[in-house]
Amino acid sequence: MQSLRNFDGTDYVSLNINDSGINTRISSRSLWRQWNQLSRFQRNICYFVIITILLLIFYFLPGDNLNSISDNEIDYEGGNLDKITTKTFKIIEETHIDHNDHVDQNEGAAVGQVIEEPEFPPEINQVDDDQIGEPPQPKPNVLKFNGPQNERQKAIVKAFKHSWKGYKKYAWGRDNVKPISRGYHEWFGLGLTIVDSLDTMYMMALNEEYTDARNWVENNLKFDLNRDVNLFEVTIRVLGGLLSAYHLSGDKLFLDKATDLGDRMMPAFSTTSGVPYSDVNLGTKSAHSPKWGPDSSTSEVTSIQLEFRDLSRITGQPRFETAAAKVSEHIHELEKYDGLVPIFINANTGLFRKHATITLGARGDSYYEYLLKQWLQTGKTIDYLRDDYLLGIYGTEKHLVRRTAKNKYLFIAELIGVSRDMKPKMDHLTCYLPGTLALGVHHGLPDEHMTLAKELTNTCYQTYAIQPTFLAPEITYFNVQGIEDDNQLDMYVKNTDAHNLLRPEFIESLFYMWYFTGNKTYQDWGWKIFQGFENYTKVENGYTSIGNVRNPLNTRPRDMTESFWYAETLKYLYLLFDDTRQLVDLDRWVFNSEGHPLPMYEI
Numbered sequence: 272m273q274s275l276r277n278f279d280g281t282d283y284v285s286l287n288i289n290d291s292g293i294n295t296r297i298s299s300r301s302l303w304r305q306w307n308q309l310s311r312f313q314r315n316i317c318y319f320v321i322i323t324i325l326l327l328i329f330y331f332l333p334g335d336n337l338n339s340i341s342d343n344e345i346d347y348e349g350g351n352l353d354k355i356t357t358k359t360f361k362i363i364e365e366t367h368i369d370h371n372d373h374v375d376q377n378e379g380a381a382v383g384q385v386i387e388e389p390e391f392p393p394e395i396n397q398v399d400d401d402q403i404g405e406p407p408q409p410k411p412n413v414l415k416f417n418g419p420q421n422e423r424q425k426a427i428v429k430a431f432k433h434s435w436k437g438y439k440k441y442a443w444g445r446d447n448v449k450p451i452s453r454g455y456h457e458w459f460g461l462g463l464t465i466v467d468s469l470d471t472m473y474m475m476a477l478n479e480e481y482t483d484a485r486n487w488v489e490n491n492l493k494f495d496l497n498r499d500v501n502l503f504e505v506t507i508r509v510l511g512g513l514l515s516a517y518h519l520s521g522d523k524l525f526l527d528k529a530t531d532l533g534d535r536m537m538p539a540f541s542t543t544s545g546v547p548y549s550d551v552n553l554g555t556k557s558a559h560s561p562k563w564g565p566d567s568s569t570s571e572v573t574s575i576q577l578e579f580r581d582l583s584r585i586t587g588q589p590r591f592e593t594a595a596a597k598v599s600e601h602i603h604e605l606e607k608y609d610g611l612v613p614i615f616i617n618a619n620t621g622l623f624r625k626h627a628t629i630t631l632g633a634r635g636d637s638y639y640e641y642l643l644k645q646w647l648q649t650g651k652t653i654d655y656l657r658d659d660y661l662l663g664i665y666g667t668e669k670h671l672v673r674r675t676a677k678n679k680y681l682f683i684a685e686l687i688g689v690s691r692d693m694k695p696k697m698d699h700l701t702c703y704l705p706g707t708l709a710l711g712v713h714h715g716l717p718d719e720h721m722t723l724a725k726e727l728t729n730t731c732y733q734t735y736a737i738q739p740t741f742l743a744p745e746i747t748y749f750n751v752q753g754i755e756d757d758n759q760l761d762m763y764v765k766n767t768d769a770h771n772l773l774r775p776e777f778i779e780s781l782f783y784m785w786y787f788t789g790n791k792t793y794q795d796w797g798w799k800i801f802q803g804f805e806n807y808t809k810v811e812n813g814y815t816s817i818g819n820v821r822n823p824l825n826t827r828p829r830d831m832t833e834s835f836w837y838a839e840t841l842k843y844l845y846l847l848f849d850d851t852r853q854l855v856d857l858d859r860w861v862f863n864s865e866g867h868p869l870p871m872y873e874i
């Protein structure tokens with residue numbers, strides 16, 4: 272190092288590295304010379320000593336040093352692979368410890384510390400495999416409920432309370448109330464009306480009723496019943512109801528009940544194809560095909576995935592999601608008719624029943640609904656779900672969309688038998704479709720779907736409006752043949768199809784249409800329909816299904832209130848009359864087939 276002077280007179284320091292380089296080269300040469308003068312034996316001893324020293328260094332180097340890299344040190348941009356890999360391992364270790372079933376054996380273990388393998392029998396260790404680490408987090412919850420905000424919402428809450436009062440008085444803890452005979456009806460023995468109603472009461476801020484129901488669930492809801500139940504119905508109503516109540520309230524009671532129920536339904540998936548049996552005994556944990564035949568309904572086996580996936584995501588146990596998703600994956604591989612599916616599938620062969628009816632009504636409907644909703648639930652990350660949905664709508668437009676001869680009302684027909692003959696008939700169940708189409712369009716699917724949605728909404732509305740009760744029948748037939756008769760009607764109803772079960776599908780669609788368009792006509796249509804329910808289904812102790820919508824003087828009350836009246840029809844009416852359209856955020860929540868909101872996940 273030298274002190275020198277610049278031309279302008281300022282001082283500077285010069286560091287001469289060349290000299291030291293020369294010295295280094297000289298000393299390396301002499302070292303090399305000395306090394307060559309060693310005998311082979313001496314060199315081997317040197318090798319041995321060097322290797323031993325290196326091994327000792329590696330052995331005693333503390334493991335934590337490898338992990339002690341802070342986020343700031345990680346050069347994500349520059350691709351410092353070693354550091355990123357080390358960090359990733361650390362994250363995996365942390366999540367494994369957090370969610371390991373046996374973590375209590377090692378309480379206090381630090382992250383990265385070696386945890387001794389517990390001595391559990393193999394089957395328990397298998398459960399360990401089931402843990403996938405930290406459950407994916409849903410998008411943030413933005414739900415807040417303040418009770419009814421306007422006259423229409425108040426009227427809906429009043430209707431709910433009236434119906435609930437009858438149920439509580441005459442059927443408490445039973446599946447359904449029979450409001451005329453003041454009795455009850457048991458289907459599964461699971462207090463269906465209570466569990467199905469939990470989230471509706473929560474959203475309506477009916478605190479007293481909600482608390483009663485919550486306490487019943489805590490003290491009385493037991494699944495250890497030696498009784499066959501329908502996998503689909505119990506999934507969408509009971510499992511869906513519990514999960515939704517859990518997400519809205521955060522009350523772990525509901526999650527515990529849901530997990531117990533999910534466990535008990537798992538035997539339904541023990542088939543050779545993975546397509547579940549329709550019936551499962553929650554007490555004996557055994558499952559089988561329905562009594563009436565070997566097949567399961569297509570819509571049933573494909574409309575359990577939202578619930579089973581949600582259960583997995585909250586518990587961190589993937590087996591529920593895996594079993595249910597396998598069904599969708601299997602059906603994805605099956606041959607379809609331009610995306611349309613027959614309504615029966617054999618659980619053992621995993622094959623569709625050849626030439627079964629194709630319909631978007633009973634036994635077909637929610638296959639299409641759950642393709643879209645599963646895609647949304649998983650953050651639009653599973654492409655085949657979206658593609659199968661789009662294909663299904665394409666097939667619908669190609670093969671099922673028809674118009675009446677006179678007023679050109681658009682409806683969704685059915686295809687029957689080997690010849691796939693068109694049957695000009697539409698179940699009320701099909702009136703869920705406009706809502707689902709609108710939901711898809713909002714989430715980026717083709718705008719043309721909205722045209723179909725609007726036209727079908729209008730037709731469904733007509734099925735109500737043309738009846739003197741202003742209530743739609745279960746099934747409507749359509750005139751597609753043009754005849755020279757001014758009196759020809761576009762729609763007609765057969766005697767056997769004239770009942771109304773207080774079903775929700777069209778109200779559900781009105782809610783989506785209102786939510787996405789802001790067109791108040793949809794609210795007004797819903798209000799008129801609600802008047803129909805008020806005028807022709809309301810009785811002293813609640814609301815009842817009726818046998819005939821065509822004659823206001825002879826509605827033939829059926830003395831039955833289905834649980835979906837509370838879970839869906841009244842909930843969707845309440846949401847339809849939410850003028851702010853902000854009560855539920857449809858970018859964050861997806862409703863299951865029974866009207867229970869579940870959170871969307873990022874993946």
Ligand code: DMJ
Nearest residue numbers: 637774775776835864865
């Ligand atoms: C409900 O249980 C569900 O909406 C299901 O998807 C279809 N049937 C009833 C309502 O009609």
